[in-house]
Amino acid sequence: MTYWEPQSETLSRSELTRLQFDRLGKTLERAAKSPYYAEVFKRHNIEPGSIRGLDDLRRIPFTTKEDLRNHFPYGLLTTPIKEIVRLHCSSGTTGNPIVVFYNQHDLAAWANLVARSMFAAGVRDTDVFQNICGYGLFTGGLGFQYGAERLGALTIPAGAGNSKRQIKLMQDFGTTVIHTIPSYLMRFRAVFDEMCLDPCKHTKLRIILTGAEPHSEETRQRVQKLFGVKAFNSYGLSEMNGPGVAFECEHQTGMHVWEDSYILEVVDPDTLEPVEPGKTGELVFTTLTREAQPILRYRTRDLTRVIPGDCPCGRTHARIDRIQGRSDDMFIIKGVNVFPIQIERILMSMPEVGNDYLIVLDTVKGADEVSVQVEVRPETFTGSMDALEKLRQRIVRDLHDEILVTPKVELVEPDSLPKSEGKAVRVKDLRNKGCLSQQ
Ligand code: ADP
Ligand code: ZN
Numbered sequence: 459m460t461y462w463e464p465q466s467e468t469l470s471r472s473e474l475t476r477l478q479f480d481r482l483g484k485t486l487e488r489a490a491k492s493p494y495y496a497e498v499f500k501r502h503n504i505e506p507g508s509i510r511g512l513d514d515l516r517r518i519p520f521t522t523k524e525d526l527r528n529h530f531p532y533g534l535l536t537t538p539i540k541e542i543v544r545l546h547c548s549s550g551t552t553g554n555p556i557v558v559f560y561n562q563h564d565l566a567a568w569a570n571l572v573a574r575s576m577f578a579a580g581v582r583d584t585d586v587f588q589n590i591c592g593y594g595l596f597t598g599g600l601g602f603q604y605g606a607e608r609l610g611a612l613t614i615p616a617g618a619g620n621s622k623r624q625i626k627l628m629q630d631f632g633t634t635v636i637h638t639i640p641s642y643l644m645r646f647r648a649v650f651d652e653m654c655l656d657p658c659k660h661t662k663l664r665i666i667l668t669g670a671e672p673h674s675e676e677t678r679q680r681v682q683k684l685f686g687v688k689a690f691n692s693y694g695l696s697e698m699n700g701p702g703v704a705f706e707c708e709h710q711t712g713m714h715v716w717e718d719s720y721i722l723e724v725v726d727p728d729t730l731e732p733v734e735p736g737k738t739g740e741l742v743f744t745t746l747t748r749e750a751q752p753i754l755r756y757r758t759r760d761l762t763r764v765i766p767g768d769c770p771c772g773r774t775h776a777r778i779d780r781i782q783g784r785s786d787d788m789f790i791i792k793g794v795n796v797f798p799i800q801i802e803r804i805l806m807s808m809p810e811v812g813n814d815y816l817i818v819l820d821t822v823k824g825a826d827e828v829s830v831q832v833e834v835r836p837e838t839f840t841g842s843m844d845a846l847e848k849l850r851q852r853i854v855r856d857l858h859d860e861i862l863v864t865p866k867v868e869l870v871e872p873d874s875l876p877k878s879e880g881k882a883v884r885v886k887d888l889r890n891k892g893c894l895s896q897q
Pocket of ligand 2 (some may be wrong): 707708709714769770771772773
């Protein structure tokens with residue numbers, strides 16, 4: 459069997475579009491029951507029944523994070539609390555958290571999408587799946603838990619942290635698949651070394667699922683080399699359920715967006731007009747199966763592009779490229795726009811560089827300055843200052859070629875940079891005496 463749901467995953471474009479607009483009609487009727495959308499529809503003179511195609515959809519205004527915050531907690535609910543069975547909150551990476559509600563139907567549909575995603579990456583009911591991420595309000599915990607159960611895998615709800623215990627669990631139960639955030643993976647691998655273990659030889663690991671924060675292709679390559687298995691990119695956000703919005707299939711050629719459950723638009727973040735097909739812009743999603751809290755034309759602030767062409771796997775759902783970052787991650791230094799991931803790409807392609815880095819923005823004598831603290835690998839410490847200085851200069855040069863600004867680069871010892879509990883903080887912006895997080 460190749461697909462979790464052969465029929466839904468291989469619909470022709472016209473069938474998919476028909477299904478989307480059929481589901482959109484029901485979604486709009488439901489949305490009209492929430493205080494927030496009732497007001498929006500009234501203000502914009504929108505009759506839910508009059509939206510019949512993509513052009514009509516564009517008459518509905520975008521929904522933003524601010525809108526969700528301003529109508530916290532119950533403004534987007536379409537049903538009485540009696541029908542709601544769970545809530546989750548976003549991680550709050552870029553401000554106050556946002557709450558999302560689910561009824562029984564929503565939870566079942568979400569678990570099915572996660573199961574479909576995991577299946578596409580090659581996970582089967584014979585696998586032992588260890589979920590190494592925070593359970594609780596973060597959707598990555600319970601989202602993958604119920605998805606993996608739906609798929610029929612044996613699940614180990616390990617939670618985050620305690621790397622040695624994680625390794626022990628992997629060995630005791632013969633874990634074949636793990637899910638965790640990318641910034642933890644390399645730290646986790648270092649613990650294998652400390653314990654004189656090799657994941658290739660001393661575990662049965664065969665698949666890594668990773669996402670929830672931006673990471674470059676170079677980081678993925680590193681992870682794959684370190685663990686000796688394939689790592690699949692997983693994209694999702696609480697506002698759209700959580701994980702299971704888009705996922706890589708076994709071909710690793712971009713992430714399939716499950717278009718029977720979400721309408722995808724890519725817009726220019728400044729003009730808010732659709733970008734040309736294949737061009738980078740901001741992802742905008744409309745839910746198609748959520749009942750408790752449908753969200754229409756949600757501006758994710760995540761930037762990427764739709765990959766043109768068909769995937770060899772035969773799934774017809776559009777593929778998106780790696781997330782470049784959030785529009786609010788981008789910083790401007792000396793007039794140049796820079797995304798943290800551009801810096802990460804250069805660093806992670808250098809074998810001498812360790813697992814972590816921190817970008818610090820500051821004002822020095824009235825001018826912006828960017829400095830990058832870079833962890834080096836233990837093997838890079840050969841006792842030769844000269845070799846280290848040469849490495850430092852090479853990093854400065856390569857970063858300059860990428861971001862067109864000369865950064866200050868400081869090499870620091872392995873594992874010496876502060877680690878965050880959840881998603882990694884990549885940028886410290888001292889210019890406003892605030893702290894920007896990469897993701
Ligand atoms: P928060 O927005 O507070 O971090 P979430 O936990 O809901 O809350 O995280 C969703 C966000 O995480 C997405 O909008 C996106 O910015 C980021 N994200 C999720 N998956 C990926 C991925 N595979 N690659 C890059 N970024 C991702
Ligand atoms: Zn595919």
